[in-house]
Amino acid sequence: MSKKKTPIYGLLAEFTTTDALVEASQRAYAQGFRCMDAYTPFPVEGLAESIGFTKNRMPMIVLIGGLIGAATAYTMMWFSATIHYPLNVGGRPLHSAPSFVPITFELTVLFASFAAVLGMLGLNGLPMPHHPLFNVPRFMMASRNRFFLCIQAEDPQFDMVTTKLFLEGLGPKSVIEVPH
Secondary structure, three states: OOOOOOOEEEEEEEEOOHHHHHHHHHHHHHHOOOOEEEEOOOOOOOHHHHOOOOOOOHHHHHHHHHHHHHHHHHHHHHHHHHHHOOOOOOOOOOOOHHHHHHHHHHHHHHHHHHHHHHHHHHHOOOOOOOOHHHHOHHHHHHHOOOEEEEEEOOOOOOOHHHHHHHHHOOOOOEEEEEEO
16 A cells, blocks of 8 residues: 655745745746745834735725625614604604714724735634644744745645746755644
8 A cells, every 4th residue: 555645735834034035935926836835933124015915905894894884784773763653752853863863983993903914814824723834843933033934735836846847946944844
């Protein structure tokens, strides 16, 4: 019985400086790689743009959540005050928009907050109890003093031999295969 080779997640290049990582990620993006990620112990200026992360969908998710909250609150109060349980108290109109403002505001903030949390979790791919990079012993240095660039195997440009040669040409400390 032959052993099946474990599928590979990608190739991980380890760098010792932020400048080397940013330059390597720019060159990888220019080479046509799109499924890649960078890991650093602290934020690095310009790194997100160099790996192609320019589109942030969080503001739109929060806006949609807030609009749904406002529509829900206003519709709920309008329906209950005018359709479901109409009471004419002191001659006020059944549809009194100013009295609906506080609850509409509160539900707008509540729904936008929930949308922000759930959107953040969803866009970050969380919860993820185990990531393939945790299988690489050197990766624990990403939280200390090393900088990593991972080109994933799902990238259309990915070829094990040519990608490894490309990464080695960028001058990393090491290039490591990441098992899935």
